[in-house]
Amino acid sequence: MTPWRSERLNPPNPLQGSNGVAFGPDGRLYVAQFLAGRISAVDPATGDVEIVVPADGPVQSPDDLAFGADGSMYIADLVPGRVWRRGPEGEFSLVSDEVKVPNGITCVGDRLFVNEMRMNGRLLELFPGGGDPVVLTDGLAFGNAMQRGPDGCLYYPHMVSRQVWRIPPDGGVPEVVAEDVHDPVAVRFDQGGVLHVLSRGPEGIVTRVDLRGSGSRSLVTSGVTGLDNAAFDAENRMFVSSFASGGITELHPDGRTRTLVPRGLDGPYGVTIDLGGTVYAADHYRVARPEHPAGDGSGDVATEILRPFCHGITADGGLLHTTSQYGTVQTYDPADASTRLRATGLDRPLGIAARSDGTLVVAETGAGRVLAVDASDTVTVLAEGLEHPVDVALDAAGRCYVSDDRLGAVLRVDDGEPVVLTDGLGAPQGLAVHGDALFTVDTEHRRLWSVSLTTGESRVAAEDLAVGPPRATAPAPALFAHGVPGLAPPFAGLAAAPDGSLLLSADAEGTVLRLTPDA
DSSP: OOOEEEEESSOOOSSSSOOOEEEOTTSOEEEEETTTTEEEEEOTTTOOEEEEEOTTSSOSOEEEEEEOTTSOEEEEETTTTEEEEEOTTSOEEEEESOOSSEEEEEEETTEEEEEESSEEEEEEEEOTTSOOOEEEEEEEESOOBOEEOTTSOEEEEETTTTEEEEEOTTOOOOEEEEOSOSSEEEEEEOTTOOEEEEEOSTTOEEEEEOTTTTOOEEEEEOOOSSEEEEEEOTTOOEEEEETTTOOEEEEOTTSOEEEEEOOOOSOOOOEEEOTTOOEEEEOEEEEEEEEEEOSSSSOOEEEEEEEEEEOEEEEETTEEEEEETTTEEEEEETTTTEEEEEEOSOSSEEEEEEOTTSOEEEEEGGGTEEEEEOTTOOEEEEEOOOSOEEEEEEOTTOOEEEEETTTTEEEEEETTEEEEEEOOOSSEEEEEEETTEEEEEETTTTEEEEEETTTOOEEEEEOSOSOSOOOOOSSOOOSEETTEEOOOOOOOOEEEOTTSOEEEEETTTTEEEEEEEOO
């Protein structure tokens, strides 16, 4: 086996996506990680991270959390629609499975409230000791992180209508508190009772609203792309999370930031390299450039564009073509930041490649097909009847190869018919062609395979790769939940660089690796 050198283009991400945050009874900051399926605790003094709820437990997709008066942790498990209680000793009990897309969750003494992140969502009181949920109000335009204010009311955002509302915890008529707020995703009060509204946009805006006086507002731009949630400690220090890049950042009132836990890549999923040598990663919520640090000491990589949801990617000239497992194919032009929709309504499109004439070749995983999208955006079927195609690659002659991670094989499409090139590869996902060799990454055995395009002979080229996140929940979390995007399955992308090296999405640690064969 020819040895391959491995080089990280970016540091590993301690928190691959950080969502709801709350300080626990032990003084640590607890972080819900929706994509990773786990909950971690962060020491606010050192930044040390400990996984306290692993990804192989009953919780599938924790998006927010709160602590009750007795120290119990309550968890909004978004995709399966469950709310959990984790007792002080670590035992789990199901509070409710009647909440659709539960997200914002908060405790008021020993009372528990949760809202729904969907159109016409509800805000409910739940009863951990038993009893039917009580609906306080409905009509929420995508609820999210909420909290009790100094006046005793529950404050919560309407993400779609860009509003903040409040309602008494015993019910009543909800009231608009603020309108035309910049992309509100979370509502938080500091120790002095000042309202802070976080924005989910690329600039990381926090809006402070004076509720006691004139209602005036002030803005702070944090630079943290994709803010998700915040928590204030006893000293009134504000710590924010990011759904787009993870990490925990202390945000000062004047906009200065201090990194507590470095940010990085949430996945990544697909990876590609353009003619100028710039590496791009499809990172679920954004397209990122892992070789280009953010420059602020945060550990984050540069964001090319905030783009929910992005999974497959390929560079073609000056363009970037992307897929979303939620059904679309798009083309992005970095030169003018324009986006063109190429196809929609597909069934989990994932891997993507571009022919020399600009035609896009796409693995439509959910439908078992390989598609072509031409310059006029006409979609045609190149092959069908595959079990689970996840990636595609083209050789110098334009022949198309497909990886199937359920069949454990790489296939070649010959005149519309998929023909097995080689099998017994475990769970092959990312594909790349260099010269007369095809490479694929096996996420089951964490191997890189090299396959001869001439003979079909395969051999292991590298082992012990950081691929395949440790998510053992069964059944797998759903792609959609009540019409809202759920959890997209991971994808370990692979790309060939002009110098003969390979670029691998190491999704088990949140990095892109450059693999180079020793001479």
